[in-house]
Amino acid sequence: GADDIISMTYDGKGDVLMNLGKIDRSSRPLDNNTLNPPNLPNLDLPCSVTIRGSELAQAFRAARQVGDLVTLSIDQEKFTIHVSGPNDSVTVVYGHDELQGITCESPAKSQYSLTYLVPLGKVFSSIESVTIAFGENFPLAMDFTFSDGSGSVKYFLAPRVEQEGY
Template identity: 40%
Template sequence: MLHVVAESSVLKIIVETLMTQVEEARFDFYTDRLEVCAVDAANVAMIKMEADAALFDTWDLDECKVVMELAKMREVLTLAAAGEMVEIVFDDVANRIKVSVGKIERTLSPINEDNVRVPQRVPDITLNSVAKISGIELSRAFRAAKYVGEIVHMSMSPDELGITVPGPTDAVDITYSSSELEELNCENKVNSQYSLTYMLDLVKKLDSVNLITLAFGENEPLKMNFGFHEEAIKVLFLLAPRQDAY
């Protein structure tokens, strides 16, 4: 049995952030936290999220795993007013999820776990070039990039972080000096390129994020770490480089 209650804004952040990459996800409920880890159908992007149980007004459960269709969860959450509480109850005997908002109660069927791609483990990737940037700045950079092309070129040196998107006729070039970043650690210049497709929906969520940690290497995955609600919700995003862009 699972019974949790949280403010609608908390659940919206969790569900809508996951929806930037996947349509279904397995929610792993533990005594002290919620964990979700999912990979997109093309195996290009992975997102992992952890939410502290302390964020929830009610956290009464036996440890369990529940696979949910995210769009249906969001449909219910959109009915909630600002600050309104949302209740989720999972009956493992009846195999039903009940989501309640005010007088509205919606019953959902969980998805068979065999139909959802869940990573067996999170890749242990060591990336030595790291920059920390505000969520607003990174969101604005990628939103500007989407009007020009589909591939973003990212570079990092001991002095600056660069984001460039070349297009057929136009281009976007953005450079942040080390003094304009919260932190910059890079010994030698590195370059890599990534598909904007996997980032555009995600960056829309970053305006409210205080700080994002970016890490990548020469033709290596992009790693992004950030959090919501004073880091009570932690997010890890991994994106494979575009090999064909070189």
């Protein structure tokens, strides 16, 4: 029940022993020595923008109300998030002065699934800065830190590429 006490002990052999009333559980935590680091692609993405996490989260939530695919576009002066649905659309434009940073030599546009981006919005709400990098039909790379820099995330998402003639 709500007043039950959970007891946790470390056995010195690598297991954590937990007890809740009549329930005993033994669990082996992850061992960093046995984990293989992921192979991160070395992508040279031509455009990037740095934006407040809360603003990005709000834009993704608004976009999700309209459709499943979001189009991100960027040029030297602005970053745009756009979604078209069957009956309506959402467009959010951030000008150069509203962003923490923007780098783009030539305009680019690419489309991504909101299914994978919207859940990140919950995380972004408390993140100071998110750097987004992409290019014309390139994968999306998102970088951010959390807990005052104690941890960092690099997230990749493949673009949704529409083929002509289908």
